[in-house]
Structures are given as C-alpha cells and as structure tokens.
Amino acid sequence: MSLASALLAVALAAIPSFDAIVGGVGARPRTESCRQMEQWLQENPTSPEVPRGLLWIARLRAMDGEAERGRPELERVLRDFAGTEWDLRATKELADLDVQERHWTAALAGYQKLADNPQQPWKQIGSLALLQVRPQRERYFLFEGLALALLLFGVARLALAARAGLTPWKPPTEILVGAPVIGMLLLAALAQPPAQAKAVQLLALGGAFLVWANGALLSGARWTLPRRILESVLGLAQAAALLYCAVVAAGLWDNLVHTMIVGVE
Amino acid sequence: MTNERPKVEGRPRILGIRPGVNPNSSSLGVDITFLLLGGTGSLALSFLMSAWLRGRKPAVVEVGAPKGEGQE
Numbered sequence: 001m002s003l004a005s006a007l008l009a010v011a012l013a014a015i016p017s018f019d020a021i022v023g024g025v026g027a028r029p030r031t032e033s034c035r036q037m038e039q040w041l042q043e044n045p046t047s048p049e050v051p052r053g054l055l056w057i058a059r060l061r062a063m064d065g066e067a068e069r070g071r072p073e074l075e076r077v078l079r080d081f082a083g084t085e086w087d088l089r090a091t092k093e094l095a096d097l098d099v100q101e102r103h104w105t106a107a108l109a110g111y112q113k114l115a116d117n118p119q120q121p122w123k124q125i126g127s128l129a130l131l132q133v134r135p136q137r138e139r140y141f142l143f144e145g146l147a148l149a150l151l152l153f154g155v156a157r158l159a160l161a162a163r164a165g166l167t168p169w170k171p172p173t174e175i176l177v178g179a180p181v182i183g184m185l186l187l188a189a190l191a192q193p194p195a196q197a198k199a200v201q202l203l204a205l206g207g208a209f210l211v212w213a214n215g216a217l218l219s220g221a222r223w224t225l226p227r228r229i230l231e232s233v234l235g236l237a238q239a240a241a242l243l244y245c246a247v248v249a250a251g252l253w254d255n256l257v258h259t260m261i262v263g264v265e
Numbered sequence: 266m267t268n269e270r271p272k273v274e275g276r277p278r279i280l281g282i283r284p285g286v287n288p289n290s291s292s293l294g295v296d297i298t299f300l301l302l303g304g305t306g307s308l309a310l311s312f313l314m315s316a317w318l319r320g321r322k323p324a325v326v327e328v329g330a331p332k333g334e335g336q337e
Contacts, residue, residue, distance in 0.1 A: 174315050181307045188300055196297040203301060207308040214312060218319050228316050235312020243305040252293065256301075259292040 030060045051077050051086035104137040143248040146241045154213035161216040172215025182208050199250035206242045
C-alpha cells in the first residue's frame with residue numbers, strides 16, 4: 001500500500017458513518033452535525049442514503065430556526081431524486097417552508113402536487129394542507145389590506161388635524177387617559193410566549209397610534225348627533241380590525257377559533 | 266436498610282412551572298384571551314367615550330371668559 005492510499009484510508013476513517021452522525025445528533029451542536037453530514041455526502045455521492053441525509057440537514061436547520069438555509073438541500077432532492085418517495089418528502093418540506101415565508105403560490109403548488117399523487121398518505125396530506133392553507137392565504141391578504149387601511153386612516157386623521165390648525169403632535173386627552181392600560185398591556189406581554197407577546201404588543205402599540213390620531217382630530221370637531229354616531233361606528237370598526245390584524249399577524253387565528261369552540265385553557 | 270433519603274445529585278429535573286399553560290392544547294390560555302379581548306374592549310371604550318364626551322358644553326362658564334373656552 002502506498003503512502004498516499006494509506007493517508008486516504010486514514011482520512012476516510014476519520015469521517016463518522018451515516019448512522020454515527022444521525023445517532024450522535026444530541027451529543028453535539030446541530031451546526032457541527034450538519035457539517036459532518038455535508039462532509040459525508042461529499043464522500044459518498046452515490047450512496048442511497050444521500051436524499052435522507054439532505055432532508056436530515058434541512059430539518060436540523062429548521063430546528064435551529066434557520067429553515068430557509070435548508071432550502072438548497074430540499075431543492076437538490078427535488079432535482080436529483082425526482083419521481084421517488086424522497087421527491088414527495090422534499091415537496092412537503094418545501095411547501096411548509098413556503099407557507100412560513102408566505103410564498104403562497106409556491107406553497108399551494110407543492111401541496112397540489114402531493115394531492116394529485118395517487119399514493120397514500122401523500123394524497124391525503126396534500127388535500128388536507130390545501131384545505132388549511134387556502135383560507136390562511138385569504139386571511140393574510142385581508143390582514144394586509146386592513147393593516148394598510150388602518151395606517152392610512154390614522155395618518156389621514158393626523159394630516160387633517162394639522163390642516164385644521166390643531167396640534168397633532170401634542171398627546172390628546174385620550175392617550176393620557178389610556179396610557180396606563182397601554183403600559184400594562186406591554187408589560188403583560190413580556191410574560192407571554194413569543195407569538196402571544198407579539199399579538200398583545202401589536203394591539204397595544206397599534207391602539208395607541210389610532211387613539212392618538214382620532215383624539216388629535218376630534219379635539220377640534222364640531223359635534224352633532226350624526227357625527228357622534230359615525231365616530232362610534234368608526235371606533236368600533238377600528239378596534240375590531242386591529243384585533244384581527246394582531247391575531248393573524250401573530251399566527252394565532254386557529255388558536256383563537258379553537259378557544260371560541262372549546263373554551264380557554 | 267437505612268432511613269436516609271438519597272441525595273439529589275446535580276440540578277433538579279423540574280426547572281420551572283408555568284401555570285395556566287397546556288402544551289398539548291390548541292386553545293389560548295385564559296391570560297392571553299383576557300389581554301387580547303380586554304385590550305380591544307378598552308380600545309373600543311376609548312373611542313366611544315371620545316365620541317360621546319368630547320365637545321360637551323361645560324356646565325359652568327366663567328363670567329368674562331372668551332367665547333368657546335372650556336371646549337376642546
């Protein structure tokens with residue numbers, strides 16, 4: 001055996017086996033596991049375990065909160081193993097990732113591909129995902145429209161107040177009275193899990209902006225009964241729209257619906 | 266056999282308790298439901314009070330005060 005081949009044999013022996021990498025995932029940082037698997041894939045490009053290794057890397061990155069970094073591995077499975085079981089698994093993972101990233105068209109195309117597959121359970125997985133993601137997309141579009149409308153409404157009221165010679169930069173009475181409630185909501189949000197905290201913070205800060213904008217304009221309003229009724233309706237609509245935006249933006253819509261049906265925990 | 270209690274080595278297994286949370290449930294907790302609905306209710310109340318209390322004429326107007334004083 002020559003020196004070169006001996007050195008190669010030693011180097012290959014230093015790379016852990018596929019099972020050793022997968023089995024030892026809990027004993028080392030995930031980034032190190034990904035690095036070892038990438039090295040194994042480079043050394044074993046023709047192994048039947050290659051697609052499994054690629055999917056494994058993508059999942060590990062998703063667990064680290066870096067799901068987008070796993071996209072190249074998933075796309076490689078789609079490209080190199082088209083028409084196999086691995087293709088379907090990667091399609092599902094990619095579609096899930098697209099939902100997270102709000103790439104609705106790509107996500108729905110992925111789930112449709114699974115739903116069109118005659119093989120179970122992929123057909124069922126795709127069909128169920130389509131039933132769930134289509135309304136999710138509509139809710140997100142509605143959320144975007146409402147959030148933009150609320151922002152424009154508030155800015156327009158501040159601009160109208162400035163045009164009427166009022167002082168929109170001066171905190172109106174409403175914001176001074178509501179400050180303790182806003183502060184309490186922001187403090188309480190600190191004790192919540194991230195999604196719930198986001199919803200409460202959006203509600204508190206969005207509410208503060210709208211109360212300020214309304215108060216700034218209404219401080220110089222000429223009051224009539226129809227005007228009071230109109231402002232009441234507008235106020236209730238703003239509160240409802242802001243709650244909807246906060247819940248959808250935080251991804252809590254399904255939980256809220258479940259709470260309405262089953263009750264609070 | 267001895268009556269000595271075994272020593273607990275290392276840190277205890279239960280590191281924290283979070284009341285009112287069931288990780289296996291999709292429902293929102295009572296606290297977050299209260300915060301969301303309570304916050305929205307407060308916001309709605311603020312708008313309603315603003316609409317119905319603003320612009321009311323003061324019950325007593327100071328003699329000699331400029332016209333419109335007391336009205337925001």
